Amino acid sequence: xxxxxxxxxxxxxxxxxxxxxxxxxxxxxxxxxxxxxxxxxxxxxxxxxxxxxxxxxxxxxxxxxxxxxxxxxxxxxxxxxxxxxxxxxxxxxxxxxxxxxxxxxxxxxxxxxxxxxxxxxxxxxxxxxxxxxxxxxxxxxxxxxxxxxxxxxxxxxxxxxxxxxxxxxxxxxxxxxxxxxxxxxxxxxxxxxxxxxxxxxxxxxxxxxxxxxxxxxxxxxxxxxxxxxxxxxxxxxxxxxxxxxxxxxxxxxxxxxxxxxxxxxxxxxxxxxxxxxxxxxxxxxxxxxxxxxxxxxxxxxxxxxxxxxxxxxxxxxxxxxxx
Amino acid sequence: xxxxxxxxxxxxxxxxxxxxxxxxxxxxxxxxxxxxxxxxxxxxxxxxxxxxxxxxxxxxxxxxxxxxxxxxxxxxxxxxxxxxxxxxxxxxxxxxxxxxxxxxxxxxxxxxxxxxxxxxxxxxxxxxxxxxxxxxxxxxxxxxxxxxxxxxxxxxxxxxxxxxxxxxxxxxxxxxxxxxxxxxxxxxxxxxxxxxxxxxxxxxxxxxxxxxxxxxxxxxxxxxxxxxxxxxxxxxxxxxxxxxxxxx
Numbered sequence: 066x067x068x069x070x071x072x073x074x075x076x077x078x079x080x081x082x083x084x085x086x087x088x089x090x091x092x093x094x095x096x097x098x099x100x101x102x103x104x105x106x107x108x109x110x111x112x113x114x115x116x117x118x119x120x121x122x123x124x125x126x127x128x129x130x131x132x133x134x135x136x137x138x139x140x141x142x143x144x145x146x147x148x149x150x151x152x153x154x155x156x157x158x159x160x161x162x163x164x165x166x167x168x169x170x171x172x173x174x175x176x177x178x179x180x181x182x183x184x185x186x187x188x189x190x191x192x193x194x195x196x197x198x199x200x201x202x203x204x205x206x207x208x209x210x211x212x213x214x215x216x217x218x219x220x221x222x223x224x225x226x227x228x229x230x231x232x233x234x235x236x237x238x239x240x241x242x243x244x245x246x247x248x249x250x251x252x253x254x255x256x257x258x259x260x261x262x263x264x265x266x267x268x269x270x271x272x273x274x275x276x277x278x279x280x281x282x283x284x285x286x287x288x289x290x291x292x293x294x295x296x297x298x299x300x301x302x303x304x305x306x307x308x309x310x311x312x313x314x315x316x317x318x319x320x321x322x323x324x325x326x327x328x329x330x331x332x333x334x335x336x337x338x339x340x341x342x343x344x345x346x347x348x349x350x351x352x353x354x355x356x357x358x359x360x361x362x363x364x365x366x367x368x369x370x371x372x373x374x375x376x377x378x379x380x381x382x383x384x385x386x387x388x
Numbered sequence: 389x390x391x392x393x394x395x396x397x398x399x400x401x402x403x404x405x406x407x408x409x410x411x412x413x414x415x416x417x418x419x420x421x422x423x424x425x426x427x428x429x430x431x432x433x434x435x436x437x438x439x440x441x442x443x444x445x446x447x448x449x450x451x452x453x454x455x456x457x458x459x460x461x462x463x464x465x466x467x468x469x470x471x472x473x474x475x476x477x478x479x480x481x482x483x484x485x486x487x488x489x490x491x492x493x494x495x496x497x498x499x500x501x502x503x504x505x506x507x508x509x510x511x512x513x514x515x516x517x518x519x520x521x522x523x524x525x526x527x528x529x530x531x532x533x534x535x536x537x538x539x540x541x542x543x544x545x546x547x548x549x550x551x552x553x554x555x556x557x558x559x560x561x562x563x564x565x566x567x568x569x570x571x572x573x574x575x576x577x578x579x580x581x582x583x584x585x586x587x588x589x590x591x592x593x594x595x596x597x598x599x600x601x602x603x604x605x606x607x608x609x610x611x612x613x614x615x616x617x618x619x620x621x622x623x624x625x626x627x628x629x630x631x632x633x634x635x636x
Contacts, residue, residue, distance in 0.1 A: 118484075118485045119484060119485060119633075120481055120484045120485060120633065121633050122633045122634045139487075139489075140487045140488070140489060141487070143485060143486060143487040143488075144487040146485060147485075148481070148485040150478065150481045152478045154477075154478055154479040154480070154481045154482035155479065156396070156400060156479055157477075158400055158403045158404065159399070159400070159403075163399070167392070167396050168482065168486075170392045171389075171392060171393075171482070171483070171486040171488060172486055172487060173389070173487055215482065
């Protein structure tokens, strides 16, 4: 499968009566990529997704889907998009089958192929048993799945999911995640979420938006590198003095946590764990705990989104400034 | 595409008790009016012999005249949900994200509601048609009545659709539509006498053109008035839906 650019967003801005909800956002999405879209509430995630899906017009900027400009040629561009908004757009008085049939027709699937398309979407989203039930009578998890089925029914190149796992139970979340992972194989997926582990387990690339501006755009590997350990916690029964410890480990800084526990900060390139263990054995310090501390995605997220001043950001590649 | 949207609209209408109760209420009221006028006709029949006034004038014209008023009350209840309900339950996103143009969305909704209204009119028209059994229904006048009511319903529905695009609250759409229709209805009460503004207002009145059609006076002016009225509000609805993406 070629790595074609499916979504290209250039200098997108959107104002709501004087308030800038999205400010000069640019990024690209290639085929087979799952892009995690993170940000605090009100950061502009939903607005960006609404613009990409053609539900809102941008104040300035350009969105092209599969090379087609969404403002110049909305019908052709929208044919390549499946969109699940925060609240699934469901007609509650219809049954699942009727609703999906309507969605299939609405997305211009030829009448003869509609039935097959509905069957495939139902099968992928685990809806086979509820086809004849009214959407109104379904649980929230099933409604969410119907919403996803609606978004993928016409096999669009780009699937946009706005908080697809919100309000689901853990088992349902797992199922939906598996589904998204599967979708990522032959579609491109843009996924907005609050749940950080979800991004780590699902996405190839992460984007963090804060106050309307893109503050981080990095691959998941790049993010892992950021999360690498930079401190250790050691617990010693016969603790030496701080100076002794510092001399032994060559650490940048050591803080005492009390009761023989210390946090050792070091530069990523010289991990002192090995030396520390060897010295502890030699001097009989009674080492009984050694834990490398990792920076979680959550900490990175908080770190980035808390920063008030955000320097420039590029359309691709990593941005090193905010962390 | 328009047909698919219209089909969904109709299906949802008939899945709600609203459509059925509206059909039943209208039918009962119209049947009552029909029976009352039939009774009047039987009383008057001896005196009418020799005149040109027949059952069509006494029963049918009167029936359609009143149908217009009844439907003016009913149509806002049916058109109120068209767009506002979809906006409120966020299902409009489905239409906006699909490869469908605004024009198709609006025309689909309009077609859906028109099919329903015409079905209602069809049910109602079975009563005058039953007069054919004993055979002296003036088909020309009857056709003029049908045409008049169809055009009137088309105007009602287009105005209702437009007002429904303006608000998220179906009730407000209903009240707004009813108010606008009533105002357009009574606009010619000022009378023709003064000339000037009076005749302009009379020309704008929905009632004015309907009455002349009911009397069997087919004039292209009246037909064009209703067509222009409907097209104007349909275009405004499309504009409104399109404009919604631009500003908030």
